[in-house]
Amino acid sequence: MSSDEQATNTASTETGTDLSGTEAGVADDSETHATAAATTSAGEPLVSVQNLEKYFWENDSLLDRLVGEDPVAVRAVDGVSFDIYEGETLGLVGESGCGKSTTGETLLRLQESTGGRVEFEGENVYEMDSGALTDFRQNAQVVFQDPFSSLDPRMTIGDIVQQPLDIHDVGTTDERRARVRDLLERVGLSTDQLDRYPHEFSGGQRQRIGIARALALEPEFLVLDEPTSALDVSVQAQVLNLLEDLQNEFDLTYLLISHDLSVIRHICDRVAVMYLGEIVEIGPVEELFDNPKHPYTKALLESVPRATTDERERDRETLAGDVPSPRNPPSGCRFRTRCPMVIPPEGMQIEQETFREIMTARERIENRDISLETVGGDQIELEDGSVPSEDVPAFVDLLHERLFDEPLPQRHRERVDEAFAELADTNWEAAESTLRTEYETVCERVNPGLGEGGHPVACHLYGEAGDSANAADPDSWS
């Protein structure tokens, strides 16, 4: 048996669970979650993130300024707030590029924030003097996603794990070496392997080395940034079980960043769902999985592979459109460009699906994402870029066919025809304005904000706008 297999089997035996990323595997931990969640609501948080912002700037070089380019903010993290309580695991979940990793790095001060505040044990991380910052860096560590690039290939694993102890001048040389041996054993590796190099280990073993290194300084808090996503499914479960064991043994507090909901459900007590730089829902893990509120959370849960045939055969709603750019995020609710529940204007009688299609057509017009040449194909030849007046009715019909699955009700057909006719004349602004005047939604005017309580959600369906007669029942889309 290889040492990797030994490590794998050790972790599996220790925990008595077999998690293969399936829902069957994750259900075993509900009791642990319930206990931990019950202890997290009391007392002061260990980590408090308040309105955290991290913007990256483009077109911001001296040359850009000389040629008159305006800097563009890429709002990777835009006003994020959450608390993490001692001994709990908070999951941060969302699609790739939503700002989760940047949030983790910024709260650890591996990147400087653009705004907001992070408190660790009540002290502002961004105002710490060098002594306090050194203590913070000992207390708050990170395990990175990629166990292949995060270990220096020229160092032995003994030196890698010992490096933080050397940097912080902890103990004598013999004490440091003894601690390294102890750490390697605790993460399921053999002390015989001290003098070997990272390339001699498998992915799962390398992640164990990364975890041992993160634990070297006896931290209280770990940011786990996609700690299993680069690993084989069979090894993922063992590393997660190891993290749980270590949390119990060393009273650790975790922020677990992951795009994988089965990982989140397995190990977390609470979950924060992120979309385009903002948190849209946060709550206890079982409650959020059993009763998701935000349409984005529902969509994420819908995307999880089903365990049973019955579930697989259930109709699944899919999300329209791509994730917008954080350079120019949508106004109001950032999910509105894809939300299947987007709220129609007050008093408007319209099917939800029809309204979604009209909003998507509006988006495409506002983004100039319709090629007028291709709408008419061989049937319509443009003159100076515009549709000849005699061809406008045909152009409008063809554009309807392209953008709508079903014919629109008469009233909406007339208004959309008007906008499409303006488009035929290349008057994009007028088309935009016509549709905005008729179909502007509260979801684009007002950012709903996250609110407060044990399970807050940033969605107008749960505020006053959701009480209006024409807003959909949020539970009607699951």
Ligand code: SF4
């Ligand atoms: S605020 Fe509007 S667009 Fe945003 S999630 Fe809620 S219903 Fe959808």
